[in-house]
Amino acid sequence: MNKLEDDIRRVFAEVWALEKGSEAPALMPNTILLETGLDSLGFAIFVSSLDEALGYDPFTLSEDAFYPQTFAEFVAFYERYRPNT
Amino acid sequence: MTSFAQQIAFGGSNPIVTSDDGRILDGLSLRNIGVAQGVKPNSRIALKLDDPLDIVSALAALDGQVEAILLLSHALAPETAQILARTAGCSLFVSDMMPEPEGGIAVKRLEAVLGSHRREIPLLTEWLMTTSGTTGIPKIVPHTLRSLTRSVYRFGTSTDQASTPVWGMLYDATRFAGLQVVLQALIGGGRLAVIDTTMPLADQVSALADHGCTHLSATPTLWRRLMMVPAHGRLSLRQVTLGGEIADQPTLNAVRAAFPAARLSHIYASTEAGVGFSVTDGLAGFPLTYLDKAPGNVRLKIEEGVLWLLPPVTGLVPSLPGIEVDDAGFVRSGDRVLVEGERVTFLGRENGLINIGGVKVYPEAVEAVVKTVPGVALVKVSAKRSPVTGALVVAEVQLDTEADPDATRRMIQDTCRARLDREAVPAIIRFVAGFTTNAAGKLVRTGG
Numbered sequence: 001m002n003k004l005e006d007d008i009r010r011v012f013a014e015v016w017a018l019e020k021g022s023e024a025p026a027l028m029p030n031t032i033l034l035e036t037g038l039d040s041l042g043f044a045i046f047v048s049s050l051d052e053a054l055g056y057d058p059f060t061l062s063e064d065a066f067y068p069q070t071f072a073e074f075v076a077f078y079e080r081y082r083p084n085t
Numbered sequence: 086m087t088s089f090a091q092q093i094a095f096g097g098s099n100p101i102v103t104s105d106d107g108r109i110l111d112g113l114s115l116r117n118i119g120v121a122q123g124v125k126p127n128s129r130i131a132l133k134l135d136d137p138l139d140i141v142s143a144l145a146a147l148d149g150q151v152e153a154i155l156l157l158s159h160a161l162a163p164e165t166a167q168i169l170a171r172t173a174g175c176s177l178f179v180s181d182m183m184p185e186p187e188g189g190i191a192v193k194r195l196e197a198v199l200g201s202h203r204r205e206i207p208l209l210t211e212w213l214m215t216t217s218g219t220t221g222i223p224k225i226v227p228h229t230l231r232s233l234t235r236s237v238y239r240f241g242t243s244t245d246q247a248s249t250p251v252w253g254m255l256y257d258a259t260r261f262a263g264l265q266v267v268l269q270a271l272i273g274g275g276r277l278a279v280i281d282t283t284m285p286l287a288d289q290v291s292a293l294a295d296h297g298c299t300h301l302s303a304t305p306t307l308w309r310r311l312m313m314v315p316a317h318g319r320l321s322l323r324q325v326t327l328g329g330e331i332a333d334q335p336t337l338n339a340v341r342a343a344f345p346a347a348r349l350s351h352i353y354a355s356t357e358a359g360v361g362f363s364v365t366d367g368l369a370g371f372p373l374t375y376l377d378k379a380p381g382n383v384r385l386k387i388e389e390g391v392l393w394l395l396p397p398v399t400g401l402v403p404s405l406p407g408i409e410v411d412d413a414g415f416v417r418s419g420d421r422v423l424v425e426g427e428r429v430t431f432l433g434r435e436n437g438l439i440n441i442g443g444v445k446v447y448p449e450a451v452e453a454v455v456k457t458v459p460g461v462a463l464v465k466v467s468a469k470r471s472p473v474t475g476a477l478v479v480a481e482v483q484l485d486t487e488a489d490p491d492a493t494r495r496m497i498q499d500t501c502r503a504r505l506d507r508e509a510v511p512a513i514i515r516f517v518a519g520f521t522t523n524a525a526g527k528l529v530r531t532g533g
Contacts (some may be wrong), residue, residue, distance in 0.1 A: 018498070032288060034313050040306050040442050044473035045512045052513065059472030065339035067312040 004054075004082065006073050011053050015046045029072035056083055088149030088207040090116045090228055094239070094274035099273060102141055104279040105292045110138055115145040115271075120199035126208055127152050130198070131170035132188070132259070133180040135159040137279045139195050140258045141267060143179060146199050148230055149207025155225070156214055165222060173213050173225055174304045214261055217445055218459040233268060235397070236363065236381050236521040240274040250275035250324065253298035255282060255289070255307065261354060262328050266302050276301065302326035302352075305336045306474045307443035312343050323345070326363075328352035329443040330429045330475045334369040341367055353431075358383075358394040358416035370422075370430030384415070391435055392418045437467070442474035444508040451511065454504050455480055458496050460488030465518055469513060480511035483519060490516055 003049060009027060016024035016045040019042045027036070058081035059065075068074040095101050096116050100109035105302075128151040134140050140156075147154050155173045157166050159182070169428050170178060170190050178192040212233060215223040240250055248395050252270035254277055256263030270277040278296035280289055290311065293301070298320060303311065305327050325340055325347040332351035341349055353371065354361030356494040362380045364371045371379075384395035393415040409417040439446045448466035455464040463483040468476040484493060494514055499508040 026363060032315065034310065035384075036109075040310050040474055041508060041512075044477055047473055048469065048477055048512055057361075057472065060470070062246045062335075064342075065309070065335035065472075067309060067339065069313055069315050 004078060007053060008075060008078060011049050012046060015042065015049055018067065019045065027071045029070065031071045032069055033071060033074060034069075050078070054078070054082075056081060086149075086207060086209055086231075088210075089268075089272075090118065090145040090148065091207070092230075092234075092272045094272060095144070095276075100276065101278060103296060104275045105281055105296065108138055110141060112271075115142065117203075118142060118146045118199060119201045119203040120146050120150045121198050122202060124151060124198050124200070124202070126150070128177065129153040129155070129173060129175045131157055131166065131173065131175040131178045132157040133157040133159055133161065133166050133178060133182075134195065134259075135181055137254055137258045137267070137277075139181065141271070141277070142199065143195055144267075148210045150202075150204055150214075151210055152208065153211040153213055156212065156264070158215070158257050158259045158267070161223075161294060162258065168222055169215060169225060170336040195378055214259075214264070216249055217260065217443075232360075232396075233264065234272055234362070236265070237269050237273050239272070250300045250303045251296060251298050252297070253293040253301040254278050254279045255301070255303050262302065262304075262352075265328075265352075270300075286310060287316055290314045290316050290320065298322070300324040300326075302328060304329040304443040305332050308340050309336060309473060313337060317343065320344070324348050326350045326352060328354060330434070330440050333475075334370060334473075337369060339369055355392075355394055355416070355418040355420065358396050358418060360394055360396045368428065370428050373424060373427045373429055375429070386423055387424065387429070388416060390421050390423070390432075392422045392429075394418055433468070439468040439476050439478060441471075441476050441478065441508040444506070446478060446506075446509045448478075450481065451478060451505060451509050452500070454480065455497055455511070456499055458493065458500050459529070460485050461497070465520060466511065477512040478509060479513045479515065481515050481517045481520070483517055 012027065013024040016038065019038070025036055047057060047059060058077050061081045066077060068077050093112050093115055095112040098111050098113050101112045102110035126278050130147060130151055132140065132143050132154060144154065153173065155170060155175055157169060167189050175190060178190050179198055180192050181194060181196055209229060212228040212230060214226045214228055215225060217223065252266050252275055254263070254266055256266060258264060258267050267277060271295060278293060278298050280292040282289060291441045294316070299322060301322055308327060322344045323346065327340065328351065337349065337351065346405070348365065349367050350363045350365045352361055352363045360383050362383050376385050376387065382397035386393045395413065395415045419435050421435050422429050423432055438446045439448060451466040452464050455461055461482055462485045467479055469479045471477045480497065482491060482497065497514055
């Protein structure tokens with residue numbers, strides 16, 4: 001597991017704890033993000049918290065809108081737009 | 086003047102409203118539904134119903150038979166509903182869940198106001214809608230069936246069942262966007278598919294697909310979420326409508342790619358002016374040529390970066406406090422716009438109102454709550470763009486010198502969660518060293 005994926009899991013767990021007050025569910029590569037129980041607002045806070053933690057937001061950087069369905073797709077999306085520095 | 090019941094396109098015994106729990110309404114029954122003897126022509130009735138089928142039945146029964154119908158969201162607090170009903174001069178609540186209040190307005194169940202009485206010549210019933218917003222009492226905006234159906238497209242009543250539009254219902258039917266779906270479906274010559282919107286979204290998408298949904302209207306936030314549901318490919322949509330929030334280009338592109346066979350529209354609606362128009366070229370904003378001629382006979386102008394609208398039916402302009410109307414009758418929408426080349430795009434609200442996935446939040450209301458937290462010296466609440474919900478609430482906080490940042494952050498979160506709607510709770514709290522103030526000593530607010 002790489003550092004980016006670690007960071008994403010950590011931020012997910014933080015947002016989950018704040019929004020739901022419980023322990024976050026396990027994220028497997030094929031986990032459907034929408035089925036984790038995080039709603040639109042929760043997901044928006046997750047993406048925004050990742051922006052604060054990682055310093056970039058691929059949803060804003062990408063020219064075309066892309067909506068990752070699984071956790072693996074989500075991580076790959078962040079990998080693709082990771083700044084080179 | 087014809088009533089809602091008379092305008093229902095399909096008057097036969099085929100279902101025109103279907104629910105995923107198996108219940109149906111047919112056009113013949115809806116056209117003939119009447120009111121009970123106690124319902125008088127001068128009755129002003131507040132509707133606070135949860136079930137969309139009940140709402141449709143109530144509207145079919147009451148329009149043309151009473152003086153006014155006040156449409157209240159079932160999500161409103163009972164006290165707020167009472168205040169609105171009193172303001173609107175209502176003498177009766179029709180509700181499935183409100184307790185009989187002491188000394189308040191009487192409450193009856195829907196069955197008690199339905200009956201067999203119908204005036205031959207319908208009255209011009211007022212349809213009173215309310216504005217949305219997470220703080221304060223909503224405002225009442227007067228409409229008539231005519232003003233609400235101005236943009237309804239009549240498909241005609243083809244007997245070919247396969248070509249009949251099936252509108253999916255994802256909105257609250259008592260709100261402007263939801264009512265538009267109801268009226269479009271039933272007057273426009275279609276069928277309304279009601280599903281349980283409390284189910285997980287993947288189940289809602291499946292239910293809509295099972296209903297044969299071909300026409301769907303939702304907020305950009307909900308469309309973005311829908312496209313994250315793997316089963317969205319099961320929907321064979323012919324019409325995709327976005328409304329309730331600014332539709333940005335990436336979202337429009339994504340919806341077009343996901344539903345290539347569908348006609349794509351995004352709706353601009355102004356509560357202040359009580360009108361709206363739709364844009365169908367798939368591009369964000371609207372063409373500059375709309376300033377010469379806009380759809381639906383609405384007239385538009387831009388002054389100092391703010392859009393003004395002249396509604397086609399005069400006398401319907403809501404005379405609400407805080408709504409500005411100029412000598413020519415143009416209503417200030419409060420929406421800031423940018424003209425670039427041949428396109429006009431929306432920037433946000435001039436009063437800083439934040440739209441989070443269709444839920445409107447006043448920054449001042451959030452600031453008022455954050456200010457009560459010990460350790461907070463100054464606070465400024467603004468919007469941060471979100472690719473998911475359009476916007477999120479950001480609070481910038483200047484701390485008292487002795488305050489502990491971590492403890493204060495937690496206390497701000499706890500206090501806001503206890504006293505504000507979820508959307509209004511700051512998603513991001515930033516500590517800053519100071520703020521810019523204007524000549525009046527007020528925090529400088531830049532719209533977002």
